[in-house]
């Protein structure tokens with residue numbers, strides 16, 4: 001496997017514009033001769049499919065949802081960053097670039113991040129033109145807020161529904177192209193495999209989730225925009241169906257998988273309430289603007305919060321990080337909550353929770369002002385927990401939320417398989433070891449609207465591959481393998497449900513490869529996962545018919561992939577003998593418990609190459625050069 | 638708590654469906670309604686019975702996937718709430734609960750409680766957009782939008798495309814869904830050039846999909862988890878009429 005990042009030469013500010021000029025163009029009359037498959041209709045996929053179709057390419061677009069509008073991007077609450085500097089508070093492309101590199105703990109590629117900051121400006125314009133109802137001031141101009149610990153107000157938002165409104169914008173652009181016939185849309189079709197011809201990505205195999213039919217589709221290039229893998233932990237803030245299958249099958253076909261151990265644990269989620277828990281709900285980070293986080297000073301103090309006097313409370317973020325306090329970055333806030341709970345000072349059932357208290361803000365600003373800011377979040381909290389957060393502090397706990405790791409891509413968003421492009425959360429490109437709030441929506445739309453439409457042309461103009469069709473052996477073989485796997489899953493008829501395996505794996509991953517990791521635990525997990533996998537293939541029980549709606553079968557296929565993927569994730573976490581961003585290795589910390597990076601040995605992206613089931617994958621390294629932002633210790637004290 | 642569930646089971650679109658009765662025990666009031674169904678399904682699988690198919694994804698009330706008729710009410714008894722955000726503390730020990738799919742000619746049942754709502758997508762494909770190809774856009778602040786318009790547009794844009802409005806309506810009309818989109822885009826300056834073409838195309842597609850017509854019973858508003866207002870329907874009707882007069 002060769003990793004050529006294809007970073008253009010020249011100063012960082014002009015790399016992207018030079019590159020756009022240097023890229024070969026596809027003649028407008030020729031574009032309609034090219035077919036591009038786009039898998040995924042979240043922000044990244046819908047934006048890409050619509051934009052490519054507008055350029056004249058023939059697009060086949062796939063989603064396992066019943067409608068493109070249901071992609072998990074819909075759930076993003078907080079907002080989307082852009083360096084517009086509408087607030088005149090000193091923001092700039094360079095500052096957004098700088099913040100993202102630093103926030104990613106110096107583990108992202110400078111050139112990609114700078115491009116992201118540049119096109120952030122166009123994203124907002126594009127979305128407004130589509131009718132995305134961003135929040136506005138009385139003047140009629142766009143409103144901004146500061147989010148996720150940023151020192152400037154660069155976040156655009158649409159109440160607590162930014163993801164929904166952005167996705168509806170991209171979905172409407174996509175729908176227009178579907179209506180015009182330029183995009184052929186396939187809903188309820190899950191990609192099961194990638195098809196390679198002469199080493200190039202030329203198609204996919206799908207299963208129809210209503211009829212069970214296995215089919216294949218051919219194209220000149222394939223784009224995966226299939227989202228993140230947080231559900232490897234079973235419980236996460238992701239939607240129930242989010243999974244790693246598409247990316248993992250591409251990995252098994254030769255695509256390098258980068259930094260799988262970089263996972264983001266979001267500090268403000270509603271804690272687990274019992275064994276029945278099926279997913280975790282995020283409470284927007286914006287709550288930390290007014291809420292104060294604390295636990296009792298005494299261990300095992302189970303008095304109700306109102307009876308714990310001020311001087312017996314530990315406002316631990318304010319204490320440890322006086323300048324950022326409750327707005328400390330996600331990884332730091334999450335880890336501190338875990339420490340407090342590990343120390344026996346957690347609150348609520350099971351002791352895995354900390355208070356997020358609005359009493360001060362309510363007495364300072366009044367209940368009305370707080371309700372105007374967070375009313376819908378407070379209602380949601382009450383609906384789920386049955387507790388009234390105006391009266392008692394919220395209880396929160398960190399939960400898996402976002403995955404920075406993903407398929408490795410070069411500057412053109414192409415993976416190590418020629419023709420296979422990867423966009424959005426599914427790739428590894430822009431967030432390094434930790435993602436800043438409001439930056440994932442930005443990246444998904446940047447990739448889809450403003451990067452892939454240029455770079456795919458460069459690939460198609462140069463690749464010059466011969467025509468393929470689904471009657472070729474490569475396609476037939478891939479279809480057959482998928483059919484066999486499905487038949488196998490149905491035939492096992494064991495004793496355990498797919499969910500029970502998913503839960504078992506998730507608990508193990510959370511325990512050994514979650515918020516804090518150590519060598520011993522990771523080795524245990526690497527031992528244990530193959531055993532769970534083996535049992536799965538002997539004892540899973542998938543009932544019902546393969547030629548019908550069958551959610552157990554869908555889940556079983558996804559869990560099967562998680563059971564292989566989890567092992568690779570642990571290998572990555574084990575090899576990275578340092579702490580950085582979302583990856584905290586207990587052995588590598590400073591005296592006061594902060595993450596200790598090791599730039600001399602680990603300033604690279606770790607890219608894994610598949611070598612066979614149960615075999616340790618091969619590690620390749622893309623070293624990262626920091627020429628525009630000086631390597632420095634991230635400090636929020 | 639212990640409950641008796643009467644659940645609609647149907648093998649596929651053409652098969653005849655029927656209710657099956659199940660008992661679930663030791664349900665915690667902290668569970669969501671869908672987690673209660675998860676418990677049922679785990680138990681069915683362990684007994685070797687085929688689990689109940691129902692749709693869901695985000696379980697946060699935003700993706701619009703969940704779609705259950707609970708005791709004859711779309712999304713169940715709590716106002717302004719999707720099925721996934723409904724919690725078992727709203728029920729009592731010993732309750733009997735009837736669970737059905739959305740019922741409408743335009744939403745055929747695929748299996749059990751899963752229906753096909755792609756008719757909604759086809760309506761949007763006919764005109765539920767503003768044509769602004771990537772790269773065409775002027776600066777985001779080039780067109781100030783009066784806050785009241787922006788706020789109303791936002792409220793209409795909050796529709797999650799769940800289809801509860803159709804399920805609640807005795808005519809199975811999709812008017813609230815269509816009106817929400819027509820209003821969202823029709824109130825914004827960017828949406829003006831296509832305003833009348835849009836409403837005509839969308840309303841006509843709605844009719845073609847086999848949705849019924851609106852007779853102003855307003856059950857849709859009551860069932861809508863996002864509390865989309867019926868005043869949007871009045872606005873849509875005005876635009877549609879105007880479009881007809883203009884010859885669109």
Ligand SMILES: Cc1cc2nc3c(=O)[nH]c(=O)nc-3n(C[C@H](O)[C@H](O)[C@H](O)COP(=O)(O)OP(=O)(O)OC[C@H]3O[C@@H](n4cnc5c(N)ncnc54)[C@H](O)[C@@H]3O)c2cc1C
Nearest residue numbers: 040041042043044073078079191227424425438439440441
């Ligand atoms: C609760 C929550 C809140 C968030 N809030 C914010 C925020 O405020 N700001 C921010 O910037 N980010 C936020 N994020 C992160 C952000 O929402 C996501 O990272 C981003 O939306 C991912 O977009 P995507 O297009 O890459 O993938 P997704 O939106 O996840 O889309 C994936 C698509 O791929 C399809 N798919 C996947 N696998 C297959 C397959 N095998 N076959 C066919 N189709 C497939 C799915 O159907 C779907 O259409 C939040 C995330 C969560 C979970």
Ligand code: SF4
Nearest residue numbers: 796797799800802861
């Ligand atoms: S109008 Fe309301 S009920 Fe109808 S689809 Fe939209 S959100 Fe659902």
Ligand code: FES
Nearest residue numbers: 694696701703721
């Ligand atoms: S599952 Fe997404 S709205 Fe209910």
